[in-house]
Amino acid sequence: MTTKTLTALRGSIKKWKKIIFKKGIDKCDSNCPLCQLFMVAPACQGCPVAKITGPQCEDSPWEQWQRHHTDEHPTNSLRVICPTCLHLAKAELTFLKGLLPKGV
Secondary structure, three states: OOHHHHHHHHHHHHHHHHHHOOOOOEOHHHHOHHHHHHOOOOOOOOOHHHHHHOHHHOOOHHHHHHHHHHHHOOOOOEOOOOHHHHHHHHHHHHHHHOOOOOOO
16 A cells, blocks of 8 residues: 555545544535545546445445435435434444555
């Protein structure tokens, strides 16, 4: 993993920690350091998330988070609102931490 990718991954982990502690919100790709780095043509190429899930976070905890908000909280921002939101935010954080190289 390159230094740039590791820095972006750590930034994404920090984003989700803030969301879990209700000090941040998810603005999708506009506040995701990984997306900021890898959302260029071809989209998601080289992203450590895409290597596991496919492009645009398909079948990832984030996709479940997004779907939950669309179904349950459509008029609210993407933040922790209910216990399911908290569970899904924690799942995303765990997923991202699992992408860190061993020993980092």
